Amino acid sequence: MKICIFCGASSGHDPAVFDAVSQVTESFAREKVGLVYGGASIGIMGALADGLLARGGEVTGVIPEVLKTKEIAHPHLTELHVVSNMHDRKKLMYDLSDGFLVLPGGMGTLDELFEILTWRQLGFHRKPIALLNVNGYYNHLLAFLDHAVAQGLVKGSDRTLLFASDDWSKIWNFFREQHT
Numbered sequence: 001m002k003i004c005i006f007c008g009a010s011s012g013h014d015p016a017v018f019d020a021v022s023q024v025t026e027s028f029a030r031e032k033v034g035l036v037y038g039g040a041s042i043g044i045m046g047a048l049a050d051g052l053l054a055r056g057g058e059v060t061g062v063i064p065e066v067l068k069t070k071e072i073a074h075p076h077l078t079e080l081h082v083v084s085n086m087h088d089r090k091k092l093m094y095d096l097s098d099g100f101l102v103l104p105g106g107m108g109t110l111d112e113l114f115e116i117l118t119w120r121q122l123g124f125h126r127k128p129i130a131l132l133n134v135n136g137y138y139n140h141l142l143a144f145l146d147h148a149v150a151q152g153l154v155k156g157s158d159r160t161l162l163f164a165s166d167d168w169s170k171i172w173n174f175f176r177e178q179h180t
Contacts, residue, residue, distance in 0.1 A: 024048070
């Protein structure tokens with residue numbers, strides 16, 4: 001199994017995010033789950049790749065040529081794909097993955113989350129999508145989605161396509177149940 005993780009190329013200010021990264025990489029290494037991610041060596045993305053590589057795991061990065069220098073492409077990945085643009089990046093990350101996990105991140109992370117969630121809503125795939133809500137980072141986003149349901153602009157059944165929890169063990173069990 002390979003899981004794509006969307007997360008920040010910045011580090012942010014909450015050390016709990018890096019505790020979550022450690023839990024994720026420990027689980028991935030123990031269960032031999034491959035990581036697909038944005039290919040950077042910095043920020044949360046870099047910590048994720050470094051953590052799994054240090055545990056002997058498999059890490060595949062996908063980075064657009066234009067961001068290769070800006071995001072500082074990770075030099076020690078199991079595999080690095082350099083693509084022409086962001087659309088190709090998201091498509092290849094999708095193709096290489098069996099599921100998607102969202103950690104804290106910025107606008108790029110939100111773009112990736114909503115594109116993959118929309119693809120699921122439209123029936124383009126049936127891959128599981130989960131959001132690890134570290135220290136309530138996504139509380140307002142989740143409340144907004146609930147508000148959109150209440151306003152009749154998002155179907156309740158579509159809202160359930162995104163599994164969210166602040167507990168890594170619940171997220172991990174969700175992926176294992178979806179993969180069996």
